[in-house]
Amino acid sequence: VSMATYQEFIQQNEDRDGVRFSWNVWPSSRLEATRMVVPLSCLFTPMKERPDLPPVQYEPVLCSRPTCKAVLNPLCQVDYRAKLWACNFCFQRNQFPPAYAGISEGNQPAELMPQFSTIEYIVQRGPQTPLIFLYVVDICLEEEDLQALKESLQMSLSLLPPNALVGLITFGRMVQVHELSCEGISKSYVFRGTKDLSAKQIQEMLGLTKPAVPVQQGRPAQPQDRSISSRFLQPVHKIDMNLTDLLGELQRDPWPVPQGKRPLRSTGIALSIAVGLLEGTLPNTGARIMLFTGGPPTQGPGMVVGDELKTPIRSWHDIEKDNAKHLKKATKYYEALASRSAVNGHCIDIYACALDQTGLLEMKCCSNLTGGHIVMGDSFNTSLFKQTFQRVFTKDYNGEFRMAFGGELEVKTSRELKISGAIGPCVSLNAKGPCVSETELGLGGTSQWKICGINQFTTLGMYFEVVNQHNAPVPQGGRGAIQFITQYQHSSTQKRIRVTTVARNWADAQSQIQHIEAAFDQEAAAVLMARLGVFRAESEEGPDVLRWLDRQLIRLCQKFGQFHKDDPNSFRLSESFSLYPQFMFHLRRSPFLQVFNNSPDESSYYRHHFVRQDLTQSLIMIQPILYSYSFYGPPEPVLLDSSSILPDRILLMDTFFQLVIYHGETIAQWRKAGYQEMAEYENFKQLLQAPLDDAQEILQTRFPMPRYVDTEHGGSQARFLLSKVNPSQTHNNLYAWGQETGAPILTDDVSLQVFMDHLKKLAVSSAS
Amino acid sequence: MVAGNQEKGWNDPPQFSYGLQTQAQGVQKRNFLNKRVPPPQLDGSQVSLPSGAPLPAKPLSPTLPLAPPPSTVVLPARRLSAVDSTALSASAHTECEASIEDVMGLLDWALTACRTTVKRQVCDEVSKRLTLFQEMWISGKLSSPVKKRMYYLAQELKKQNWDSADETHRSLIVDYVNEVSQWMVGVKRLIAETRNLPTEVLNAEGPSPKEDTTQNTQ
Numbered sequence: 003v004s005m006a007t008y009q010e011f012i013q014q015n016e017d018r019d020g021v022r023f024s025w026n027v028w029p030s031s032r033l034e035a036t037r038m039v040v041p042l043s044c045l046f047t048p049m050k051e052r053p054d055l056p057p058v059q060y061e062p063v064l065c066s067r068p069t070c071k072a073v074l075n076p077l078c079q080v081d082y083r084a085k086l087w088a089c090n091f092c093f094q095r096n097q098f099p100p101a102y103a104g105i106s107e108g109n110q111p112a113e114l115m116p117q118f119s120t121i122e123y124i125v126q127r128g129p130q131t132p133l134i135f136l137y138v139v140d141i142c143l144e145e146e147d148l149q150a151l152k153e154s155l156q157m158s159l160s161l162l163p164p165n166a167l168v169g170l171i172t173f174g175r176m177v178q179v180h181e182l183s184c185e186g187i188s189k190s191y192v193f194r195g196t197k198d199l200s201a202k203q204i205q206e207m208l209g210l211t212k213p214a215v216p217v218q219q220g221r222p223a224q225p226q227d228r229s230i231s232s233r234f235l236q237p238v239h240k241i242d243m244n245l246t247d248l249l250g251e252l253q254r255d256p257w258p259v260p261q262g263k264r265p266l267r268s269t270g271i272a273l274s275i276a277v278g279l280l281e282g283t284l285p286n287t288g289a290r291i292m293l294f295t296g297g298p299p300t301q302g303p304g305m306v307v308g309d310e311l312k313t314p315i316r317s318w319h320d321i322e323k324d325n326a327k328h329l330k331k332a333t334k335y336y337e338a339l340a341s342r343s344a345v346n347g348h349c350i351d352i353y354a355c356a357l358d359q360t361g362l363l364e365m366k367c368c369s370n371l372t373g374g375h376i377v378m379g380d381s382f383n384t385s386l387f388k389q390t391f392q393r394v395f396t397k398d399y400n401g402e403f404r405m406a407f408g409g410e411l412e413v414k415t416s417r418e419l420k421i422s423g424a425i426g427p428c429v430s431l432n433a434k435g436p437c438v439s440e441t442e443l444g445l446g447g448t449s450q451w452k453i454c455g456i457n458q459f460t461t462l463g464m465y466f467e468v469v470n471q472h473n474a475p476v477p478q479g480g481r482g483a484i485q486f487i488t489q490y491q492h493s494s495t496q497k498r499i500r501v502t503t504v505a506r507n508w509a510d511a512q513s514q515i516q517h518i519e520a521a522f523d524q525e526a527a528a529v530l531m532a533r534l535g536v537f538r539a540e541s542e543e544g545p546d547v548l549r550w551l552d553r554q555l556i557r558l559c560q561k562f563g564q565f566h567k568d569d570p571n572s573f574r575l576s577e578s579f580s581l582y583p584q585f586m587f588h589l590r591r592s593p594f595l596q597v598f599n600n601s602p603d604e605s606s607y608y609r610h611h612f613v614r615q616d617l618t619q620s621l622i623m624i625q626p627i628l629y630s631y632s633f634y635g636p637p638e639p640v641l642l643d644s645s646s647i648l649p650d651r652i653l654l655m656d657t658f659f660q661l662v663i664y665h666g667e668t669i670a671q672w673r674k675a676g677y678q679e680m681a682e683y684e685n686f687k688q689l690l691q692a693p694l695d696d697a698q699e700i701l702q703t704r705f706p707m708p709r710y711v712d713t714e715h716g717g718s719q720a721r722f723l724l725s726k727v728n729p730s731q732t733h734n735n736l737y738a739w740g741q742e743t744g745a746p747i748l749t750d751d752v753s754l755q756v757f758m759d760h761l762k763k764l765a766v767s768s769a770s
Numbered sequence: 771m772v773a774g775n776q777e778k779g780w781n782d783p784p785q786f787s788y789g790l791q792t793q794a795q796g797v798q799k800r801n802f803l804n805k806r807v808p809p810p811q812l813d814g815s816q817v818s819l820p821s822g823a824p825l826p827a828k829p830l831s832p833t834l835p836l837a838p839p840p841s842t843v844v845l846p847a848r849r850l851s852a853v854d855s856t857a858l859s860a861s862a863h864t865e866c867e868a869s870i871e872d873v874m875g876l877l878d879w880a881l882t883a884c885r886t887t888v889k890r891q892v893c894d895e896v897s898k899r900l901t902l903f904q905e906m907w908i909s910g911k912l913s914s915p916v917k918k919r920m921y922y923l924a925q926e927l928k929k930q931n932w933d934s935a936d937e938t939h940r941s942l943i944v945d946y947v948n949e950v951s952q953w954m955v956g957v958k959r960l961i962a963e964t965r966n967l968p969t970e971v972l973n974a975e976g977p978s979p980k981e982d983t984t985q986n987t988q
Contacts, residue, residue, distance in 0.1 A: 153948060159955065160954070160955075160958055161944075243892075243899070243959055381779055384778050384782045385774035385779070385782050385785040386774065386783055387779075397795070621804075625806065627806070641809065686839045696802075699802075710782070710784065754809055758809060
């Protein structure tokens with residue numbers, strides 16, 4: 003089977019099911035699977051946009067075996083006469099419910115049709131609870147910034163769903179919880195920014211406690227509970243005018259900031275109060291706690307740095323030398339808040355705009371565990387912040403909000419497979435069962451995860467283990483299956499369930515290796531390995547991750563390369579692997595694994611986006627896209643290498659976080675001479691415009707909005723391009739503080755060409 | 771499209787109008803800039819240059835004096851057509867033809883209709899903000915695009931095109947927040963309350979003067 007058809011197959015499956023597997027033909031034994039080097043794994047986008055898939059308005063039919071409960075799907079065998087179906091996961095025979103009495107071969111329910119391998123159900127379960135948006139706003143901002151932020155918040159009231167509940171907490175030295183009323187008299191409850199309070203204490207102080215009403219499992223809070231919190235959370239359509247005025251009247255924190263000091267910012271307490279406020283009153287309904295901050299927390303629990311300006315906020319060097327005294331404690335504090343929020347089903351966004359760091363390293367778990375956003379900018383008065391923030395509220399082709407809440411993903415596998423874990427913006431639900439592997443990769447030990455904030459791009463990396471014993475016969479029917487069941491609250495507040503059921507052929511790795519090879523998805527594999535690398539990097543330190551990555555790459559080349567022993571020049575990789583080494587080359591140099599070129603906050607920001615995006619965007623982050631525009635033909639992709647920089651070309655580079663348009667030397671001179679203004683050089687004008695038009699497409703849609711660099715040969719901003727295409731100068735000292743273990747590694751600070759040469763040498767060496 | 775804030779944010783991207791963004795985000799297109807080139811050593815062939823049209827013998831380097839670019843008619847093929855601006859922003863630069871009386875006449879019609887059933891306090895709050903809007907218009911504090919869009923909004927409101935009026939209010943608060951933030955929420959509320967009025971109330975109120983003057987085609 004040729005590569006071209008596999009590419010089509012892979013693309014069709016991604017389009018329909020939101021799934022990209024590292025391997026599309028599966029090695030049938032555990033031993034052989036480990037020899038493949040890249041684990042059997044997939045990127046899964048639970049809410050993959052499917053404009054052509056209308057949801058069905060009934061409950062899914064489940065397998066009756068209590069330890070199974072898989073959903074009826076196209077892989078199930080059906081006896082239409084007896085009205086029975088056989089579960090393809092556990093083989094239990096199940097009776098169809100009475101509503102299915104009329105089905106037949108010619109009259110199948112949607113969920114049995116092959117084209118509905120992904121299907122969405124709308125289920126009616128209890129009263130629909132409104133969404134909640136709780137703004138937590140730092141008022142220790144410069145006047146201009148505060149004004150810009152206030153305007154953005156006022157604007158957002160016009161973008162929220164009309165029935166949503168909204169609330170406001172402001173903080174600086176103290177924390178104020180604002181009562182929202184239509185009376186025009188604004189009252190607030192003030193908390194000291196230094197004293198940590200339990201959720202119960204917070205609720206008591208806000209007057210939110212009353213005799214406990216027994217809350218039934220899975221049911222939302224009863225209406226009378228809502229009236230208590232309504233002093234602080236009101237429907238937008240009722241409170242918009244008063245809240246607009248209230249926001250307009252917000253002042254900078256009145257406490258003066260002495261010379262040489264930072265403002266006292268009680269972010270930790272502010273977040274704690276926000277989490278506690280929602281926890282007591284509205285658990286398990288869709289909510290966003292939206293933190294807007296312009297500097298680091300400097301007092302109270304969760305403080306990241308003291309208020310003395312002469313003590314800088316921790317850098318990676320400080321952390322490496324164990325010289326970051328607040329780091330452990332602050333991280334632990336925010337992790338506890340994040341976990342509580344995740345249990346409650348509420349997500350936390352962080353909008354951090356400042357020239358210096360704001361403590362994203364310590365606070366990132368708040369967003370990473372809950373599926374909330376992190377947006378990082380220089381100031382609230384920038385287009386980057388304003389438009390990125392607007393895009394939180396984008397709507398789809400149906401005019402419905404893209405954000406969704408309370409995602410709970412359950413995975414089921416056929417018996418030859420088990421689940422090792424997931425990597426993405428989620429928490430484990432600790433659900434044990436027959437599908438759960440003892441080997442953990444990512445968040446393991448469970449077959450269920452919770453993603454509180456979820457949208458159409460949210461993508462998890464899922465890792466599996468083949469458990470079939472070596473030399474066991476290839477299973478009957480020859481296919482393994484996986485089912486993904488995602489329950490969530492749609493932005494319309496409807497409860498929905500999306501079910502995706504996929505299958506792939508087993509193959510004996512001894513006799514059919516060429517089929518397995520041909521079905522390798524190098525793009526998916528690169529991203530899945532990269533997520534594993536980032537996961538390791540966040541839990542271990544140092545060059546171990548790079549060494550591990552190098553080892554895997556060498557092993558992969560040894561296994562799948564064609565070569566003569568000890569003859570590097572003979573080394574070849576088949577087409578389905580041809581881009582993989584380059585991905586690994588760029589991954590090793592990327593900000594996800596090389597932290598010393600960035601601040602800890604920047605690294606946290608890049609990694610946050612990396613482990614949640616879909617495949618296409620993730621790949622752009624690993625290996626930026628470079629397109630060349632010229633007079634000689636249509637725009638074309640070129641090697642991400644300095645040899646692609648030519649005087650008469652314009653280059654467009656997309657790193658996901660930046661869009662760079664670079665004008666070659668001659669182009670720059672022509673532009674300066676003004677040829678684009680002359681009628682007879684209309685084609686030059688069009689050439690200049692072409693990359694701008696293509697960049698505009700991306701600028702208008704991407705979340706977060708990227709930075710935009712328009713530069714030319716000799717320009718100071720050209721460094722953004724040059725640092726990506728050339729071997730970095732600063733990589734030299736990165737291996738200095740690691741120890742050589744004697745294991746074969748690839749050297750750093752080299753060009754792609756040299757990297758490839760080293761790789762080939764190591765792969766063919768009989769000594770490895 | 772307006773340039774970003776280069777003073778406050780390095781490499782701040784340009785700002786797009788609400789209309790452009792909404793249009794672009796409605797349907798997610800496949801990322802078209804997604805091709806990569808394998809490095810020459812591993813794909814078997816020894817081609818070291820990207821595929822495509824044949825290159826000239828030597829890339830055009832700047833010479834002194836600077837040779838001009840090719841002026842042949844063959845244009846570089848473009849990947850996509852340029853994104854169209856919305857109708858609303860197309861006429862942004864010409865003066866607004868309507869007067870404040872035209873606009874207020876329509877808005878006041880709606881407010882009067884609301885006073886029959888909506889709480890007095892809410893109506894008063896809306897009225898306060900409409901007055902502020904009026905003052906800003908008269909004292910020249912509102913730009914021409916804001917005035918034109920407000921006139922359009924008021925007309926849509928009178929025609930009971932609620933969604934269109936609502937979208938217009940959103941486009942105004944997104945694109946011109948610093949001009950409108952103090953009073954736009956009143957207009958937002960006015961639209962929301964008016965659309966919920968019983969039909970007899972809406973149709974009982976006579977058309978305000980100048981309702982059928984030349985439609986400002988946007």
